[in-house]
Amino acid sequence: MLQIEDFSLYVMFCVLAPLVGAFTLLFLFIFEKRIDLLENQANKLVLEKELQQAKYFQLNQQIQPHFFFNTLNSILSLARLNRMGELIRAIEVFSKFLKVKYKSNQSICTVAEELEYSSYYLEIQKIRFQSRLTYTIAMEEQVKQVAILPFLIQTLVENAFKHSFEKYPGKAQLNITLTLSNSHVLLTVWNSSEGVHLNNYQDARGHGLTNIKRRLQHMYAEEEASFQLIHEHGGTRAVVSWPVSYPTNLKKEAKQNEHYISR
Amino acid sequence: MTKKKYSVYILGTLQLGIGFGIVTLLSRWVTGNTILSSPEALIKYGILGGLGYSLMGAFAFILFGFIATYIRKRYPMHQTIGDLLKEKTNPVGYWYTILLLLFTGMDSMFVQATGAAILFSLIFPVPLYISLFFFFSFCFIIAGLGGMQRIHQFAGISITFIFAAVILIPVYFYIQNGVYPVYEGVQLYHPYLLFWKNIDTFYFVITGIIIGFGQVLIDRATWQRVYMLKQSRIRTIFTLTGLIWATIPLSLSSLLLVVVYSGSFHDVKILLFQLVYNINSTLLIAIFLLFCFSAISSTLNAELHATTVFTVKNAISELIPLSDQNKWHLSYWITGMQCLFLYLVVIIISPTFIELLFFFGSIYAALISPILWMIFSRDRLSSFVPSTSAIAIFLSILSSSSTGHLGAIWVSFITSTSLCACFMLFRFLSIFREEKRKRLL
Numbered sequence: 001m002l003q004i005e006d007f008s009l010y011v012m013f014c015v016l017a018p019l020v021g022a023f024t025l026l027f028l029f030i031f032e033k034r035i036d037l038l039e040n041q042a043n044k045l046v047l048e049k050e051l052q053q054a055k056y057f058q059l060n061q062q063i064q065p066h067f068f069f070n071t072l073n074s075i076l077s078l079a080r081l082n083r084m085g086e087l088i089r090a091i092e093v094f095s096k097f098l099k100v101k102y103k104s105n106q107s108i109c110t111v112a113e114e115l116e117y118s119s120y121y122l123e124i125q126k127i128r129f130q131s132r133l134t135y136t137i138a139m140e141e142q143v144k145q146v147a148i149l150p151f152l153i154q155t156l157v158e159n160a161f162k163h164s165f166e167k168y169p170g171k172a173q174l175n176i177t178l179t180l181s182n183s184h185v186l187l188t189v190w191n192s193s194e195g196v197h198l199n200n201y202q203d204a205r206g207h208g209l210t211n212i213k214r215r216l217q218h219m220y221a222e223e224e225a226s227f228q229l230i231h232e233h234g235g236t237r238a239v240v241s242w243p244v245s246y247p248t249n250l251k252k253e254a255k256q257n258e259h260y261i262s263r
Numbered sequence: 264m265t266k267k268k269y270s271v272y273i274l275g276t277l278q279l280g281i282g283f284g285i286v287t288l289l290s291r292w293v294t295g296n297t298i299l300s301s302p303e304a305l306i307k308y309g310i311l312g313g314l315g316y317s318l319m320g321a322f323a324f325i326l327f328g329f330i331a332t333y334i335r336k337r338y339p340m341h342q343t344i345g346d347l348l349k350e351k352t353n354p355v356g357y358w359y360t361i362l363l364l365l366f367t368g369m370d371s372m373f374v375q376a377t378g379a380a381i382l383f384s385l386i387f388p389v390p391l392y393i394s395l396f397f398f399f400s401f402c403f404i405i406a407g408l409g410g411m412q413r414i415h416q417f418a419g420i421s422i423t424f425i426f427a428a429v430i431l432i433p434v435y436f437y438i439q440n441g442v443y444p445v446y447e448g449v450q451l452y453h454p455y456l457l458f459w460k461n462i463d464t465f466y467f468v469i470t471g472i473i474i475g476f477g478q479v480l481i482d483r484a485t486w487q488r489v490y491m492l493k494q495s496r497i498r499t500i501f502t503l504t505g506l507i508w509a510t511i512p513l514s515l516s517s518l519l520l521v522v523v524y525s526g527s528f529h530d531v532k533i534l535l536f537q538l539v540y541n542i543n544s545t546l547l548i549a550i551f552l553l554f555c556f557s558a559i560s561s562t563l564n565a566e567l568h569a570t571t572v573f574t575v576k577n578a579i580s581e582l583i584p585l586s587d588q589n590k591w592h593l594s595y596w597i598t599g600m601q602c603l604f605l606y607l608v609v610i611i612i613s614p615t616f617i618e619l620l621f622f623f624g625s626i627y628a629a630l631i632s633p634i635l636w637m638i639f640s641r642d643r644l645s646s647f648v649p650s651t652s653a654i655a656i657f658l659s660i661l662s663s664s665s666t667g668h669l670g671a672i673w674v675s676f677i678t679s680t681s682l683c684a685c686f687m688l689f690r691f692l693s694i695f696r697e698e699k700r701k702r703l704l
Contacts, residue, residue, distance in 0.1 A: 004446050011442050022430060025286070
C-alpha cells in the first residue's frame with residue numbers, strides 16, 4: 001500500500017510530467033531552427049575541411065610528375081654525355097629516392113626525412129654539375145623531428161636548379177638553413193642567381209611555389225604560416241615559416257578530424 | 264508539385280522537423296483510447312497501471328522509431344503501408360492484409376467516434392444525433408476535403424488544448440485542495456488503487472508494449488507521417504514523441520484520482536468526463552472539453568484520412584486505374600461514407616473499451632512478425648507469411664476464455680512469430696538443399 005509521502009511524489013510526478021513535455025516541445029519550436037543552423041554550420045565546416053584535405057592530397061600528387069620529369073631529364077643528360085659512372089650513381093641515388101618516396105603516402109613527414117629526399121636529389125645534381133655546384137645544409141638538431149610538408153624543401157631546391165642554375169652559367173651556390181624561432185620553424189633556401197632577370201624569374205616559378213603556398217594555407221591557419229620569395233643582390237631567398245608540430249600530433253589531429261567527419 | 268497531384272492529398276507539401284513532427288504524431292496518438300482506456304488501466308491495475316499505460320506508449324514509439332528510420336531509407340518511394348504490402352506480398356496475401364488493416368482502422372475510428380458520443384451526451388443538452396452530426400461534418404471538412412494540409416494545421420491547435428488541459432487542471436486542483444484529501448478519499452473508497460505490489464501490472468505493461476508496438480507498426484496514419492518527416496530526424500522525433508506522449512496518460516491518471524476520491528462510481532467509461540462536475544472553474548471546464556474534443560477529433564481526422572488514402576491508393580486503384588483528379592473526388596466520397604457509417608454505428612453500439620483494446624490487441628500482436636518480416640526481407644514473400652496472422656488470431660480467440668485477454672495476446676504473438684520462424688527455417692533449408700543439388704550437378 002502506498003503511503004501518503006509516496007502518493008504525494010506520485011501526484012507530483014504526474015502533474016509535473018506534462019509540464020516538462022510541453023516545455024520540451026516549446027523549446028524545440030523556439031530553438032529548432034537555431035539548432036539546425038548550428039548543425040548546418042558544423043556540417044559546412046566539416047565539408048570544408050574534407051575539401052581542403054582532398055585538395056591537399058591532390059596538390060601533393062601534382063608535385064610528383066613535376067619532380068620526376070626534371071630528375072629524369074638530369075639522368076638523360078648524363079646518359080647523353082656518356083658519363084657512365086655518374087649515370088650509374090645517379091640511377092642508384094634516384095632509385096633510393098624512389099624507394100623512400102613510395103615507402104609511404106604520408107601527408108606529413110619530418111624535416112629529417114624531407115632532407116633525405118632532397119639530399120638524394122642534390123647528389124644527382126652534384127654528379128651533373130660537378131664542381132660548379134656547392135651546397136650547404138645548416139640545421140639545428142631539434143628541428144630534425146619537426147613536421148614539414150613533404151616536398152617543401154625539395155620544391156624550393158628544384159626551383160633553384162630549374163630557374164637559375166640550369167639557365168645561367170656561373171657558380172651555383174645553394175644554402176639550406178633550418179632554425180627554430182618563437183615556436184615556429186624558419187626554413188631558408190638561398191640560391192645564387194647571377195644574371196637572372198627578376199621578373200622572368202618570378203613568373204617562371206609559378207606552379208611549384210603556388211603549390212607550397214596553397215598547401216601551407218590548407219594545413220595551417222592563415223596567420224600561422226608564411227612564405228616569402230626575396231630577390232636580393234646576387235641571389236634569391238625563399239623563406240618559409242610554419243608552427244612547430246610533430247608528425248605524431250598531426251596524425252592524431254588528422255585522426256580526430258576523420259572521426260569527426262565520419263560521425 | 265501542384266495541388267492536383269494526389270500525393271499532396273496524402274502527404275501534404277512540407278517536410279516536418281522535430282517540433283512539427285512531434286505535434287503531428289501526438290495529434291494522431293493522443294486519442295479517445297488514451298482518454299478512455301487509461302482510466303480503465305488505473306482502475307484495473309491501480310496506480311502502477313497508470314504508469315504502465317504511459318510506459319507502453321513510450322516504448323512502442325521508441326521501438327518504432329528504429330524501424331521507421333529503416334523504412335524511410337529502404338523504401339524512399341513509398342507513401343503508405345499498402346505500398347510495402349504491394350511490393351512484398353503476392354495478391355492473396357496483399358488483399359488479406361489490406362482487409363485486415365481496414366478492419367483495424369475501422370475499429371480505431373469507431374473507438375474515437377464512441378468517445379465523441381460519450382462526451383457530447385454528457386455536455387450538450389441536445390439529442391446525440393444532432394451533436395454527432397455536427398462533429399462528423401467537422402471531421403469530413405477537415406480530413407476529407409482538407410487532406411493532410413488541413414489536418415496538419417489543425418494538429419497544432421489540438422496539441423495546444425491537450426497540453427493546456429493536462430497541465431492546468433491537475434495543477435489547479437492539487438494546489439487548491441492539496442494531495443492529502445485525495446489520498447484519504449482514495450484510501451477510503453478505492454484502497455486497491457494504492458496497492459502497488461501487483462505482478463499482474465508488470466504482465467499488463469509488457470503485454471501493453473506488444474499491443475502498442477503492433478498498433479503503431481500497422482498504423483496507416485503513422486506510416487504516412489514517416490514519409491512527412493525529415494529523414495535525418497525520424498528516430499529523434501519518435502523517441503521524443505514517445506516520451507512526451509507518456510506524460511499525458513500520467514496526467515490523466517492524476518485527474519482520475521480527482522474524480523474518484525469523493526465516492527464510488529458505476530461506469531469507468533464516463534469516469535473522466537465526470538471531471539466536469541468536479542471542477543469549479545468555467546475556464547478549466549472549457550479547456551477540458553476542448554481537450555477531449557481535440558484529442559478525439561484529431562485522431563479521427565488522421566484515421567479517416569489514412570483509411571481513405573489506403574482505400575483509394577491501395578485498394579480501389581489496384582482494381583480500376585484512376586487519374587489523380589478521380590482519386591481526389593473518390594477520397595471525398597469515401598471519407599463522407601465513412602463518416603456516415605460511423606455516425607450510424609455509434610448511435611447503436613457501445614462496447615467496453617479496454618476489452619475492445621485487448622481484442623484488437625490480438626490482431627496487432629499477430630501482425631507484428633509478418634509485417635516486420637516484410638519490412639526487412641529483400642524478396643516477395645509467400646502468402647503463408649501474412650496468413651500466419653490469421654492462424655494466430657483464430658488461436659487467440661479460441662484460447663481467450665482460458666488464458667484471459669492478456670494471455671490471448673501472447674498466444675497470438677507467439678503463434679504468428681513461431682510460424683514465421685518455422686517458415687523462415689524451412690525456406691533457408693530448401694535454398695540450402697537447392698544450392699547443394701546444383702553443386703552436385
